[in-house]
Amino acid sequence: MEHTIAAISTATGEAGIGIVRMSGLTSFEIGKKIFKPIKEIDDKNLENRTLRYGHIYDDDKLIDEVLIAFMKGPNTYTREDIVEIYTHGGIISVKKVLDLTLKNGAKIAEKGEFTKRAFLNGRLDLSQAEAVIDMIKAKTDKAYEASINQLEGSLKKDIKKYRDGLLNLLAHVEYSINFTEDGQEELDNSVIIKEGEEILEGLKKLYNSSNRGKIIRDGINTTIIGKPNVGKSSLLNNLAKVNKAIVTDIPGTTRDIIEEYIDIDGVALKISDTAGIRDTDDIVEKIGVDRSLDFAQSADLIIAIFDLSKELDEEDKIVLDLLKGRKAIVLLNKDDLESKLDIDSLNIDENIPVIRISIKNNKGIDKLEETISKMFLQGEIISSNETLVTNIRHQDILGRAINHLESSLNDMKLNIPIDCVEVDLRDSWEILGEITGETIEDDVLDKIFKDFCIGK
Ligand SMILES: Nc1nc2c(ncn2[C@@H]2O[C@H](COP(=O)(O)OP(=O)(O)OP(=O)(O)O)[C@@H](O)[C@H]2O)c(=O)[nH]1
Ligand SMILES: [Mg+2]
Known part of the structure; x- marks a missing residue:
């Protein structure tokens, strides 16, 4: 299990409250150590997701009067144990409470680390994690709408549909390879081509939405x-x-x-x-x-x-x-x-x-x-149930997946050996998985979460 992370999750500046958040195995332990409730409560009570009123102490020194929430994983944002401390706003109190969590063993969270854990622990797919930052950065209603649709899983659903379709095609192709090797049956690929073209059309529609999508987002x-x-x-x-x-x-x-x-x-x-x-x-x-x-x-x-x-x-x-x-x-x-x-x-x-x-x-x-x-x-009205690709990373992935699918379909039409067809189909399926994060390199992940703000 990874270390406990802590960060200030609210923006800095004068405000009514500020929130310090911890996530990880020792977050409850740290929370209990620095928080003194007004009314004595037993542990079971403390963890039942209700807000508790009390004070934060650094040993005997009073730091702030707060509300605190203990949220037991896995039904939390990160799927880990989370503690949120609602301090007075401004810059000093939140900072002191954060420092105290660090003094007691938490490590300062990197940018987007809470959301990265949510992704790594399966709470969100990568497209949804990216939607979180888009929502935080949204400057117009349309940008907000696009991000909430993506957060609700619109893109994830579409990608899953097309990946399932590609996998199905692959199964067909592999099946026909076995047959031709046995010398029993020539491949009738017209059905496969038709299915492949439907997927291609869907992917192209998504790809084409990204010109508008990028403008709406950025x-x-x-x-x-x-x-x-x-x-x-x-x-x-x-x-x-x-x-x-x-x-x-x-x-x-x-x-x-x-x-x-x-x-x-x-x-x-x-x-x-x-x-x-x-x-x-x-x-x-x-x-x-x-x-x-x-x-x-x-x-x-x-x-x-x-x-x-x-x-x-x-x-x-x-x-x-x-x-x-x-x-x-x-x-x-x-x-x-x-x-x-x-x-x-x-x-x-x-x-x-x-x-x-x-x-x-x-x-x-x-x-x-x-x-x-x-x-x-171009005067286009964006309907709210249309999946809009707003992210240049997604656009690039779609472009590459389309190229591979296109070339496999062309090969099929020319009756080029079926194993070449298979390689391109598989590539297309794998590349699409980068959108949802099913197939992704660590350094790409790091780059994505670098765009986040601290505390999210
Ligand atoms: N008559 C008239 N004057 C205008 C109009 N628009 C701007 N001005 C005047 O033109 C002058 C220059 O305006 P600015 O907006 O400072 O021009 P600018 O292009 O930013 O100038 P620089 O910063 O020096 O490059 C000001 O005195 C404005 O009031 C207009 O439509 N009609
Ligand atoms: Mg000027």
């Missing part, structure tokens, strides 16, 4: 670019509905990247305002401009702003160059002023939507939001 990484003074910071403030970025009529106002999350039709837009792009001798501004260029490189979406009240210049041309081959939206701002910009001279790729706006008059912003929603969700 949001759209968006960067606003443009030369100085076109209204980038004004746009960020308008979309975020807070005055987060400084706006002045002095070109070169923004130097650092300023980030905000906005919810557009249930999709999180992580939007970054950047320093206006121009050639400059100012060292600080130059660093800002370099950052703008970096952010533009890695963005899922670029929003490029041009000033309608000014003629096109060299700085605009740098911005235009950054749009080549990228997913972008062009905004022509300051529509309220007299127009001096020759729009044709911008020569914008026809795939890039162009919208006239006036941030000052709040004109055209709704059109921008509509365009973003259309670009990324």
Whole structure:
């Protein structure tokens, strides 16, 4: 049995309560040692999952007044004995109680270690464990919905169905190998091919859902670019509905990247305002401009702003160059002023939507939001019972499983020796098991749980 782990499970900061959690063989022992109940209770009583009121003591020294719950495994989150201590919130008390558990033999939990134990002890499959972190990180209703479906086992169920199907195919194939070896019967593989194609179609549907799924889970990484003074910071403030970025009529106002999350039709837009792009001798501004260029490189979406009240210049041309081959939206701002910009001279790729706006008059912003929603969700409505693949790891696994299944089906159609067919089928079955964690390497597991927060 593994050692007992302990961590603070609530976020740090001022709050009503904080929770210290322990899991493992000695958690009850440690809990009983540091907790003194107000009313004497026998051990049986202590373990019956009711909350107990009392105090935490470090020998004779009072640490906090708490509630405590002893939860006997295996009907717990980790399947191990768990103790939760509800201390006063803030940073000091929870920390002192945590330290006391460590002093008494618990080890500090690694990121995601509680959930990792839940997975290793069979309480959750890997896709469900991953859904836990997705739920904690969800920033929109849609992201939350996708994660709760996955936590409830929607993906796990689908994967099990397809793996069972593949296993069934394998059995058919092996059966026919035995027959042909005996020289009794040639393989009639049309039935197998048909079944295989049905599985392939299902896997492809899952795979295709991941483009939308990834956006729902991670949001759209968006960067606003443009030369100085076109209204980038004004746009960020308008979309975020807070005055987060400084706006002045002095070109070169923004130097650092300023980030905000906005919810557009249930999709999180992580939007970054950047320093206006121009050639400059100012060292600080130059660093800002370099950052703008970096952010533009890695963005899922670029929003490029041009000033309608000014003629096109060299700085605009740098911005235009950054749009080549990228997913972008062009905004022509300051529509309220007299127009001096020759729009044709911008020569914008026809795939890039162009919208006239006036941030000052709040004109055209709704059109921008509509365009973003259309670009990324194609107006699709996600039904709540559809399994959505939201995780790039899952997408990659599905892609590999599809390749192997496809090649085995092609081989069958060409009547290629059946043992080649078998190898690909088996690979496909095995690869799919990486989603649920049935076939997975330890280092991959470690990587997955590194993404978690402490105490979960
Ligand atoms: N007339 C008019 N002025 C606007 C509009 N949008 C922004 N402005 C003004 O343009 C000036 C520059 O706005 P910012 O949002 O600071 O521009 P920026 O692109 O962030 O500028 P830098 O940070 O210097 O790169 C401010 O004085 C804004 O009030 C608009 O739609 N119409
Ligand atoms: Mg700015």
